[in-house]
Amino acid sequence: MDQKYRDVEQFLPAAPVCIQNGFDIGKNTVDLGFKIEFHKVAIVIKCEAGHPAVVAVASRDARPDTAQKEQIAGFTGKGIGPNGLGSLVYVIRHVTKILRWAGLWYLRFMRYQSLPADLYKKNRANFMAQMKPRSIAAFFSNDIYPTSADGTLPFKQASDILWLTGVDQEDTVLVLFPDAHNANDREILFTLETNEELAIWEGAKLDKAQATAATGIANIQWTTAFDRTFHRLMAEADALYLNDNPHSRARNIVETRTDRENAALRANYPNYEFERSAPILYGLRAIKSQEEVDQMQRACDITKAGFERVLQFVKPGVMEYEIEAEFMHEFLRRGSRGFAYTPIIGSGFNACVLHYIENSAECKAGDVILMDVGAEYGNYAADMTRCVPVSGKFTDRQRAVYNAVLSVMRGAMNLLKPGVSLHDYHVQVGELMTKELLDLGLITADEVADQNPAWPAYKKYFMHGTSHFIGLDVHDVGHWHEPIQAGHVFTVEPGVYIREENLGIRLENDILITEDGYVDLMTHIPLEADEIEAMMAG
Ligand SMILES: [Mn+2]
Numbered sequence: 393m394d395q396k397y398r399d400v401e402q403f404l405p406a407a408p409v410c411i412q413n414g415f416d417i418g419k420n421t422v423d424l425g426f427k428i429e430f431h432k433v434a435i436v437i438k439c440e441a442g443h444p445a446v447v448a449v450a451s452r453d454a455r456p457d458t459a460q461k462e463q464i465a466g467f468t469g470k471g472i473g474p475n476g477l478g479s480l481v482y483v484i485r486h487v488t489k490i491l492r493w494a495g496l497w498y499l500r501f502m503r504y505q506s507l508p509a510d511l512y513k514k515n516r517a518n519f520m521a522q523m524k525p526r527s528i529a530a531f532f533s534n535d536i537y538p539t540s541a542d543g544t545l546p547f548k549q550a551s552d553i554l555w556l557t558g559v560d561q562e563d564t565v566l567v568l569f570p571d572a573h574n575a576n577d578r579e580i581l582f583t584l585e586t587n588e589e590l591a592i593w594e595g596a597k598l599d600k601a602q603a604t605a606a607t608g609i610a611n612i613q614w615t616t617a618f619d620r621t622f623h624r625l626m627a628e629a630d631a632l633y634l635n636d637n638p639h640s641r642a643r644n645i646v647e648t649r650t651d652r653e654n655a656a657l658r659a660n661y662p663n664y665e666f667e668r669s670a671p672i673l674y675g676l677r678a679i680k681s682q683e684e685v686d687q688m689q690r691a692c693d694i695t696k697a698g699f700e701r702v703l704q705f706v707k708p709g710v711m712e713y714e715i716e717a718e719f720m721h722e723f724l725r726r727g728s729r730g731f732a733y734t735p736i737i738g739s740g741f742n743a744c745v746l747h748y749i750e751n752s753a754e755c756k757a758g759d760v761i762l763m764d765v766g767a768e769y770g771n772y773a774a775d776m777t778r779c780v781p782v783s784g785k786f787t788d789r790q791r792a793v794y795n796a797v798l799s800v801m802r803g804a805m806n807l808l809k810p811g812v813s814l815h816d817y818h819v820q821v822g823e824l825m826t827k828e829l830l831d832l833g834l835i836t837a838d839e840v841a842d843q844n845p846a847w848p849a850y851k852k853y854f855m856h857g858t859s860h861f862i863g864l865d866v867h868d869v870g871h872w873h874e875p876i877q878a879g880h881v882f883t884v885e886p887g888v889y890i891r892e893e894n895l896g897i898r899l900e901n902d903i904l905i906t907e908d909g910y911v912d913l914m915t916h917i918p919l920e921a922d923e924i925e926a927m928m929a930g
Contacts (some may be wrong), residue, residue, distance in 0.1 A: 407466050471713055502771035504727050508682045509608035512558045515676065516579060519556065520570040522672045527571075528625055529633035529669055530657065531556060532622060535649045546729075550650065552635055552673055556580060557607045561597055564614050565653075568633075569625055577625055585614040586763060592624060595657040630656060631665035638670050638885035641867055671868075678870030679879035684772065687902055688863070689913050691732065691774035692766040696917045697724040699778055703927045706781050708757035710738040712863040714764065716751050723767045733757055733866045736764040739782060743896025744889040748857060755781040760790050760798070762896050766866070773866040775883050775912060777900035784928040786921055790895060794889055794921050796828035797897045800886040804858055805901075808884070809909050812876045814859070821858045825850045834890065853888050862902055880905045881913070 436470030491834040523529060531553040537545045549560045557566055565583035572578045584590075600612040613621060626632075634654045637644055644651075658666065680688070698719040705718050715737045739755040743762035755761055759782045766774035779794065781787075786794060803824045807817050828850065829835045835849045841887055843849040859882040861870035866913040870880065882905070901914035918924055 393729070394606075400655060413522075417920065428762070431817065433892070433928060447886055452473075464510055464902075470551060475533065484764040492579070493847070502777070504635045504729075506558055506560075506606065506770065509558070511683045512556060512606075514681070516556050517674055518567060519580045519669075520568055520675050520872050523568070523633060524631055524667060526629055527569075527631035527633055527665075527667060528622075528629045529568040530653070531566040531568075531635055531669070532648075532650045532653050533559070533562050534689070536562050536872055537646075546679065548745055548863060549771065549853075550648070551677075551771075551869075552669070555673070555677055555864060556675060557609070559583065559598065559607060560605065560771065565615060565623065566609075566619050567618075567622060567631065571628075572625065574627060574878060575737065579609045579622065580611045580613060581607055581609045582613050582615040582618045582621075610919075612620065626661060626664070629664070629884050631667055632661060633661060633667045633669045635669040635673070636895045639865075639867070640872070657875040671871075674871050675874075677868065679877060680863060680881050680904065681879075682777060684863065684879070687770045688774065688902065689771035691767050691772050692776070692913045692917070693814055694726045694728045694769055695765065695774040695776050697726060698765065699763075699917060700927065702763070703780065703924065706755065706761065706780055706782060706928065708785075709757065710755050710782075712751040712753050712755060715755075715761070719763075719765050719767075728762070728767040728769050730768060732766040732768040732775065735766075736762065738896065741894040741896075743779070744894075746889070755782045758787070759898065760786070760794075761894060762898055764900065765899065773862055773864070774867075774914075775862050775866055775885075775900060775902055776917065777885055777898045778917070778919070778924070779899065780899045780924050784922075785920075785925055789893070790897075791921050793890065793895060793897050794899075797888050797899050798919070798921075800824045800828055801884055801899050804884045804886060805903060805910055805912065806818055808876060808882060810876055810878050810905060810907065814876065817876075818858055821886065821899075822848055822850055822854075825854050829853055832888075834888075854886060855889070856885075856887065859884055867878065876905055878905050894927055 397450055437926070457676055486714050514635060520527070532550065533553050535549060536547050539545060545561055550576075551561075551875070553564060553566055553587040554560060556568075557564070559581070567580045567582070567584040568578070569580075570578055570860055583603050584598075586595050588601055590597060598606065603612045634657065636654070637650075697872075701722045702715055702718050706715065716735055717854055719735065720730060733747045735751065736748050737751040738745060739761040740759035742748045742750075743760065743863055760779050761782060762777065762779050764775075764777040766776050768774075781790060796846060800821065804817075804821045807820055814909055826835070826840055829850050830837065830840065839849040861868035862881050862883055863869075868881075881902060883902055885898055885900035888897065889896040889898075899919065901919070903910040903912050918927055
């Protein structure tokens, strides 16, 4: 077996049991994730929550030699104790170095811990189960979008092909044909041909063996073979599933690779039946698997770290963009590639501008800063909003508005459960908000009595929705008109915006719907006004 490419499945059967001072590495390996052996040193890496952390380093010798000790110390920042004991070390920040050292270079390839091929196999099987007989589906990666001259935006994979394959690479095509006569034709992945030149300039792309290991697809071909292979398959098919982007908020003003390829396929095969992949994907992608929840939890954890850093940083006179930089610093150093969406850091009146992304003003004593910020991790999004007082203490009025929003947030979370309609939920949240705004004296009972049901009185101060699906996309796909199901993940984000008081408060957490309620993925992020003040003081 190639030393450079050992994954959990390949490696576990060969793992010898090794007990060091009560820490049974062989036994724990299954729970922990995987183990790398190098010479006589074992490193146990835990993959919980989708990110690797070294949990133990142990020598298999009773007395490790000096060279071994030095090697381990060099890569983990921790020595190993006498007697070769497996010293427990929590050295997340050294993991990348260890993986490189151990030859797991494919993990160097991507900054984040990728999800297992079995997940993608299952996702494709679920999609294919809903296809009509004798039909083919084609999915395309995003292009790398140009800016000016020879500039480009950073590559961002199209979420559907990512969800079906895990391949985070441009020039990728997936073809699914469950009824293909030849079993080898039922799933085919086309990837960008890697070569020496590409490796020198951009770094190598997945080779065929790596693509198979990452996706669970046996038949990997170079993208240049797509037209010929696809034409051969179409001879056996009656219908073709094409993908599109029917997201209600999407502005489809740029032709994507999917649009371009769809147009070509429609022109080349005008007499076939065409079907749409998106409705199937909306149903499937909205239900998160445990692996995806773990990845989203990691994004939330990174977001938490950013927020805690910011609580130490905020003081009168800091610029909104300096706060943005603090978040970014914490995100990048934790393996995120940055913000999951353009962050909003708005102090004072800016908090009332719902899509304020200038982040250019000075934060003044007495103002509250609204921060709508989330990290991405492994392409999954976190979406958090917190509001903090610039000078470290809320005024009584600010605190009253803050607590009103918090109360609506908690009430809203309790409404979200399987079977509930998102439309009814939004009506009920509106009722909760109406009560709070009456108590704050922002609206009157007369205004409520006379309100237009299409635009109730509370909308004057809370004019946006309370929840949206979240996942690979921040405003993720899902069937909005169907009842809520276990496995959905939503934001809960009520807000009150009082322009005349230069005060905007929004609070937002991400929650996973379970059989009997929800799990708050951000429950560990400071939320109560007292907590925020205490952390800013300390
Ligand atoms: Mn949101």
